Amino acid sequence: MELRLDPELENFRQEIRGFINDVLPPDMRERQRRKVANNADVTDQLRWMRILNEHGRAVPHWPVEFGGCGWTPMQLFIFNEELYAADAPEFDWGGTHMLGPVIYSYGSPYLRERFLPMIREGQTMWAQGFSEPGSGSDLASLRTSAELVGDKYVVNGQKIWTSGAAHADWGFFLVRTDKTVKPQRGISFLIIRMDTPGVTVRQIPQINGEAHLCEVFLDNVEVPADQLIGEPGMGWTYAKFLLEHERTTSSFIYWSKRELARAKDIARGERRNGRPLSADPAIRARFARLEADLLALEWSVLRVLAHEELETPEAAAASVLKIRGSELQQEVTMLQVDLLGLKGARYFDVAPTPPPAPDEAWPDYVPGRTTVALITRAATIYGGTKQVQKNILARLAFGL
Ligand SMILES: Cc1cc2nc3c(=O)[nH]c(=O)nc-3n(C[C@H](O)[C@H](O)[C@H](O)COP(=O)(O)OP(=O)(O)OC[C@H]3O[C@@H](n4cnc5c(N)ncnc54)[C@H](O)[C@@H]3O)c2cc1C
Incomplete structure (x- = not known):
């Protein structure tokens, strides 16, 4: 077909x-x-x-x-x-796919005029400051506080796992502006410049050799009150809108398809007992299954995008796409590492300058495959863990 x-x-x-x-x-x-x-x-x-x-x-x-x-x-x-x-x-996913839609959907004319061109024109990198130590899946328990003093919010607290914060010019943060109401009702959505006095960023070394994830410490950070998006206390609603949006796009089907093509290059280039791996029936079977799974995911993504009538609510469909998309990202990168065998164990600099010249023993499909496979373990964690997605599914799709 x-x-x-x-x-x-x-x-x-x-x-x-x-x-x-x-x-x-x-x-x-x-x-x-x-x-x-x-x-x-x-x-x-x-x-x-x-x-x-x-x-x-x-x-x-x-x-x-x-x-x-x-x-x-x-x-x-x-x-x-x-x-x-x-x-x-x-x-820059933070700006173009997360914050941008929140600003044009809920932001004031001032915020739209100030920030949308900046994002669109590639002037700025953005970081997403939601998770905190102890408040990841249970995001509503977050403790970073923002107190309104005159025309400024004074922000105190700590964020963690903030991707790209070390290179970001701006961040969008969830902060608690009211401690007296139900946890979800007291959260607001605030834009903060990363070089504001009191903001400290510490990079976290990762298993794959990068340090893209960061801790962000906020110590009496003064933020103009007009950088709060929408209404105070409505941050949870905006964050849910953003996360649902993130999950619909996070199947990363295009990414997995490209990585499958890379896996095929490896299978054609690597040999065992004088024959290319692509001729091995067991490996061919593995490719066939993965290809079928990716096609099934692609059709599911297209059905959601086409707003075809689904048997389940769209938020449940977004969770299915997130779960399946992240699993397949992991499967395709692990296939690459398996195909490389021992070659996959060599360490390559994350960003060598200039990049190494390809040679016969180390074709240019080798560097990076293991590094990418390791960071792809995180695909079932960020944007809402697989277990949490399954809880959402159980509730929305099966009424459990
Ligand atoms: C690579 C990467 C990039 C990230 N980038 C960002 C970013 O830019 N900005 C940001 O704000 N955050 C970011 N995060 C953080 C991410 O959103 C959180 O890691 C995630 O929400 C899980 O939270 P946690 O790490 O606190 O784990 P926990 O919530 O403590 O979960 C630990 C384990 O318990 C399970 N668990 C928790 N609650 C339940 C439940 N109710 N039912 C069943 N199982 C449960 C989880 O599935 C998980 O296996 C990133 C994370 C990673 C790995």
């Missing part, structure tokens, strides 16, 4: 493919292709955003009035698929 696009969408795909080929600088594509870990280089990310923005395509998923393209969900899907297939840098 083959999933075919109708001719109009096929034309759209060809146009997008040509567009990316024309505007993606070859040096940037090469760095991304050889990049050994998930996290793109910040300079490339912002440069790429600026290039896309010159063509009006930096935030195609936003409403047209804020700079979006007015594309159908299917067109957006194709755009993303082509970006990943071409090894384009990642978006």
Whole structure:
């Protein structure tokens, strides 16, 4: 069975493919292709955003009035698929996919005017300051406080696992503005500059050699009150909106498809007993199963994007996509490591400059595969753990 696009969408795909080929600088594509870990280089990310923005395509998923393209969900899907297939840098997800939609949905005209262009034009990197020690899955128990003093909030507390905070210019934080009401009702959503006096960022060394995750300490940090999004006490509602949005996109089907293609390169390049691994029936069977699973996930994503009538509420569907998407990300990266065998055990610098020249013993599909497989263990944790997603499913889909 083959999933075919109708001719109009096929034309759209060809146009997008040509567009990316024309505007993606070859040096940037090469760095991304050889990049050994998930996290793109910040300079490339912002440069790429600026290039896309010159063509009006930096935030195609936003409403047209804020700079979006007015594309159908299917067109957006194709755009993303082509970006990943071409090894384009990642978006600044915090700004473009998390905060941006919250601001244009709930922010004041002042916040929209001040921050949306900044995000769209690739001027800033953003960090998401939600989780705290002891408040991850149980986010509503967060303790970082913000007290209104005159026209400023004074913020005190600690965040943890804040991705990219060391390179971020700004962060969006959940803070407690009222301790007297039900935990969910006392939370607000505040934008903070990361270089404000009292903000300290400490990077956390990771098993894969990176230090992308951070602790953020907030010590009497003074924040202008007009940087609070929407109404005080409504932060929980906005965060739920953001997380649901995050889960719908977090199947990362495009990413997994590209990694499956990489796995095939490895299987064709590596040999055992004089034969390529791709000729081994057991390995072929593993590829066949993974390919079928990815196709099933892709169809499920498309059904949600097309707002096809589902038997379950959309939030439950988002949880299914998150669970299945993260599991398949892990399966495909583990397949790569298995195919590499002992070669996968060699340590490569996270961001060697200049990148090593490929040689026959260490083809350029080797560096980074284990590093990426290790960080991909986290896919079943961030954006809501697998167990918590299963709880949501049990409640929403089965009424348990
Ligand atoms: C790579 C990575 C990037 C991240 N980036 C960010 C970021 O940018 N910003 C940010 O704010 N946070 C970020 N996080 C934090 C992430 O959101 C939390 O790690 C996650 O919500 C889990 O919280 P926790 O780590 O406190 O674990 P806990 O909530 O303590 O959970 C520990 C274990 O208990 C299980 N558990 C907890 N509650 C239940 C329950 N009710 N039922 C069943 N099982 C349960 C969990 O599934 C898990 O297995 C990131 C995490 C990772 C790993």
